[in-house]
Amino acid sequence: MIALLLLAMTADPSQMDRVFARETLQVAPRVHLIHKPAVTDPPFEGNVTVIEQRDGLVLVDAGGAPPSGRAVVAQVRKLSRKPVKWIVYTHYHGDHNLGAGEVLKAWPQAVVVSTAKTRENMTGAPMAYVAGYAKSYGDMADLAATQAADAKLPEALRAGWRRTAAAGPGMIAGYSGMAAVPASRTFTNRFYIADADAPVEVMFLGRGNTDGDAVVWLPKQKVLASGDLVVAPIPYAAHTYPGEWIATLKKLQAIDFQVLIPGHGAPQGDRAYVGKLIAALETVRGQVAPLKDLPLAEVRKRVNLTSVKAGFTGDDPWLGFLIDAVFTGDLISNAWREARGEHVVQGKS
Ligand SMILES: [Zn+2]
Numbered sequence: 448m449i450a451l452l453l454l455a456m457t458a459d460p461s462q463m464d465r466v467f468a469r470e471t472l473q474v475a476p477r478v479h480l481i482h483k484p485a486v487t488d489p490p491f492e493g494n495v496t497v498i499e500q501r502d503g504l505v506l507v508d509a510g511g512a513p514p515s516g517r518a519v520v521a522q523v524r525k526l527s528r529k530p531v532k533w534i535v536y537t538h539y540h541g542d543h544n545l546g547a548g549e550v551l552k553a554w555p556q557a558v559v560v561s562t563a564k565t566r567e568n569m570t571g572a573p574m575a576y577v578a579g580y581a582k583s584y585g586d587m588a589d590l591a592a593t594q595a596a597d598a599k600l601p602e603a604l605r606a607g608w609r610r611t612a613a614a615g616p617g618m619i620a621g622y623s624g625m626a627a628v629p630a631s632r633t634f635t636n637r638f639y640i641a642d643a644d645a646p647v648e649v650m651f652l653g654r655g656n657t658d659g660d661a662v663v664w665l666p667k668q669k670v671l672a673s674g675d676l677v678v679a680p681i682p683y684a685a686h687t688y689p690g691e692w693i694a695t696l697k698k699l700q701a702i703d704f705q706v707l708i709p710g711h712g713a714p715q716g717d718r719a720y721v722g723k724l725i726a727a728l729e730t731v732r733g734q735v736a737p738l739k740d741l742p743l744a745e746v747r748k749r750v751n752l753t754s755v756k757a758g759f760t761g762d763d764p765w766l767g768f769l770i771d772a773v774f775t776g777d778l779i780s781n782a783w784r785e786a787r788g789e790h791v792v793q794g795k796s
Pocket residue numbers: 492493540542543675710711
């Protein structure tokens with residue numbers, strides 16, 4: 448850890464910029480995705496969607512750290528000379544909004560909007576984890592160095608850990624001294640940003656990934672940005688509400704989109720992945736519910752999610768590690784709490 452902190456202090460700024468670099472691809476007329484293509488390697492950075500309206504731009508999310516916010520600004524300037532006038536947060540998790548301070552330095556007049564719940568989370572205890580962000584990524588990089596050197600592990604898994612270790616100093620430097628920028632405008636169910644060419648409907652469809660998820664619908668382009676209700680290729684389940692998540696995904700699936708931009712991962716041209724995610728949630732709930740009176744550790748031993756996991760990971764051992772780390776482990780505990788009538792609390796595992 449000390450060695451990594453020293454590295455962070457002496458981190459080459461260009462190394463940090465490389466770690467948080469972004470690329471842009473066009474999704475539809477007037478709609479671009481700014482993303483980090485190596486989506487399953489840390490740092491895990493949320494997608495940013497850029498919508499070009501007549502008198503300015505709407506951003507959906509803003510990058511997950513100051514350097515990724517700067518990368519987003521650089522990509523936006525390549526796309527258009529129009530100003531950013533709105534930043535819409537899909538939810539409170541920092542990998543989607545901690546770049547906003549840098550975006551606001553470039554376009555100070557931009558208005559940040561989120562659900563009232565997301566603002567509440569960003570101004571309260573759930574967002575407090577940001578203070579420990581650099582340390583937790585430092586710990587991850589330390590673990591990565593150890594795992595990468597473990598000759599007993601499959602080479603493909605060690606390769607994932609090597610990539611994580613290599614990104615360590617840049618992540619620690621990039622995640623240091625961050626501050627959240629909560630929304631200045633909030634809504635409960637619907638927020639509309641009118642435009643003749645690219646009107647934007649921001650909607651709360653129900654709880655799922657958090658208690659305040661917004662999706663962004665472009666009815667003219669038939670593009671839907673889902674936030675982390677949908678994350679690919681490995682879904683994310685930390686503070687989710689499994690039963691309500693299924694209902695919310697079914698509402699999302701019924702929207703007439705031609706392209707779905709997930710919270711992380713490549714744009715999707717069909718509903719197959721959402722269907723696979725719903726099926727996985729139903730399987731886990733179905734297995735956990737009859738075991739609800741057992742201790743959680745016992746439930747974990749008894750469920751068999753081999754085929755659910757393989758549907759997302761194939762035989763890739765790095766994806767196999769990730770799915771346990773960010774999806775199935777939390778999903779089992781949240782489904783167990785739900786079956787017992789207990790509450791999932793944002794920011795607490
Ligand atoms: Zn995310």
